[in-house]
Amino acid sequence: MNKSELICSIVNPEIQLAAEAQAGDTLAEETLIRNYSGIVYKKARLFFMAGADAEDVVQEGMIGLLKAVRNYDAEKNASFGTFAERCVTNQIISAIRSADRIKHRPLNTAVSLDKPVKQDGSSGGADNQEITLGDTLSTNPADGPDEMLIIKDVTYYILNNGDNIFSDLEMQVLSEYMKGFTSGQIAERLGKSSKSIDNALQRTRKKVINYLWK
Numbered sequence: 001m002n003k004s005e006l007i008c009s010i011v012n013p014e015i016q017l018a019a020e021a022q023a024g025d026t027l028a029e030e031t032l033i034r035n036y037s038g039i040v041y042k043k044a045r046l047f048f049m050a051g052a053d054a055e056d057v058v059q060e061g062m063i064g065l066l067k068a069v070r071n072y073d074a075e076k077n078a079s080f081g082t083f084a085e086r087c088v089t090n091q092i093i094s095a096i097r098s099a100d101r102i103k104h105r106p107l108n109t110a111v112s113l114d115k116p117v118k119q120d121g122s123s124g125g126a127d128n129q130e131i132t133l134g135d136t137l138s139t140n141p142a143d144g145p146d147e148m149l150i151i152k153d154v155t156y157y158i159l160n161n162g163d164n165i166f167s168d169l170e171m172q173v174l175s176e177y178m179k180g181f182t183s184g185q186i187a188e189r190l191g192k193s194s195k196s197i198d199n200a201l202q203r204t205r206k207k208v209i210n211y212l213w214k
Helices: 003-011 013-022 026-046 054-071 080-098 145-159 168-177 183-190 194-213
Strands: 116-119 130-132
Touching: 013 026, 013 054, 013 080, 026 054, 026 080, 026 145, 054 080, 080 145, 080 194, 145 168, 145 194, 168 183, 168 194, 183 194
Parallel strands: none
Antiparallel strands: 116 130
8 A cells, every 4th residue: 555545544444444355354344334334225215126125125235335345446436435325326226227127027117216205294185295206306406315316326327327318408407407406597507498497307307217117
């Protein structure tokens, strides 16, 4: 380990743990997995494979976390936490999309677009309805961090797997949307009408859903 890596390992002990894990230290590997397992459960709550047990999604997430531990490169990835989160997300989404259509039909026929990701109240009524993944893909970015995580995760996965399903306008709108701007603010920033921005957001939502279900 050079001087720069030594300094980084002191400031960020995860770097040292990752290096030790990659060198065969099972205790270091287990420590990292335990420390970051919360990311897996957080993602598993947002995504699930219809027909599969919730633990199946957690298992896929754990596989992603293990890949993060074994592939982390401090010179390329400044933050282990960020890298681990991305690996977990990619593993879960990849499992959803790559499941065999006949042998494992339940794994690819649906994503958790109807699964509640949060509940605004314990009782029924219009003001206490469950929010689903499908709803979050069209929600206002100011409504909550979970909703933004879903959009960011899926969009990042799409763009970083060589797929280009969005038009230039949709990409511009998505970029602004993920920065936290409302549709009205995006319209003003891009010099477009609010209706055109809303339409672009709806198109991207449908494309994201179709991509996951493909």
